[in-house]
Amino acid sequence: MYRTLTVIATLTMFAAASLVAAPISRAVSTEQGQLKPDDSSLYNSVTMDCLEVKFKLGELHRQDKLLRVTAGQGYDNMSTNLMGRLNSRIVENKLDGGELIKIAADFEKAREKFRSDYTKYDEAVLALLKADCQSQMQTYYLSIQNVKELRASVQADLKAADEVMQQYHDAFVVFKKAVQEEEKKNDAANE
Numbered sequence: 001m002y003r004t005l006t007v008i009a010t011l012t013m014f015a016a017a018s019l020v021a022a023p024i025s026r027a028v029s030t031e032q033g034q035l036k037p038d039d040s041s042l043y044n045s046v047t048m049d050c051l052e053v054k055f056k057l058g059e060l061h062r063q064d065k066l067l068r069v070t071a072g073q074g075y076d077n078m079s080t081n082l083m084g085r086l087n088s089r090i091v092e093n094k095l096d097g098g099e100l101i102k103i104a105a106d107f108e109k110a111r112e113k114f115r116s117d118y119t120k121y122d123e124a125v126l127a128l129l130k131a132d133c134q135s136q137m138q139t140y141y142l143s144i145q146n147v148k149e150l151r152a153s154v155q156a157d158l159k160a161a162d163e164v165m166q167q168y169h170d171a172f173v174v175f176k177k178a179v180q181e182e183e184k185k186n187d188a189a190n191e
Helices: 002-015 040-048 050-092 098-130 137-190
Strands: none
Touching: 050 098, 050 137, 098 137
16 A cells, blocks of 8 residues: 555656756856856746746745655554564564565665655755745746756656555565475474
C-alpha cells in the first residue's frame, strides 16, 4: 500500500507541474546585458502577468507540500515498520540477511537525500513567493529556473527511493526462498 501511495504521489507530482513542467533551461545574457530566455513561454508569462505566475506557483507549492508529506510518511513507515523490524528479526535469529541490511542502509541514504533536496526546493519556492516579481522580472525568471532544477532533483530522489524499495522487495523474495529451503533441509535431516 505504501509503495502505491508513493507511486501515486510521484505521478501526481509530475502531473501537478503545469507551471514548472517546461524543460530545465538557463537564461543567457546578450551583449547588452539583457536577458535572453531559453524558455520564452515562461519568460513571457513572468513579464506579462507575474502575479498569475506567483498564484500558480503558490498552488503548486501547496500540492507539492501535501505530496511530500504523503511520500515522507510512506518512506518513514517503510523504513521503521518494515525494513527496521525485519532486519532486527533477521539479526536476532542469526540469519544471513546482509543484503537486506545493506539495501535498507541505501534506502536510508535515499530517504535523507529526498528530505534534504525537498527542503532546498521548499525554501526556494517560499523565497519566490515572497519576491517582487514586478520590479525584478529577470531575476524572478532566473529564480524560477533554479526552482525547476531543484524540483527535478526531488523527482529524481523519489524515483531513486522507489527503486531501492523495489530492490529490497526483490532481495526479500530471494531471502525468503533461501530460508524456506534451509527449513526443508533441517526438517528432512531431523526425520
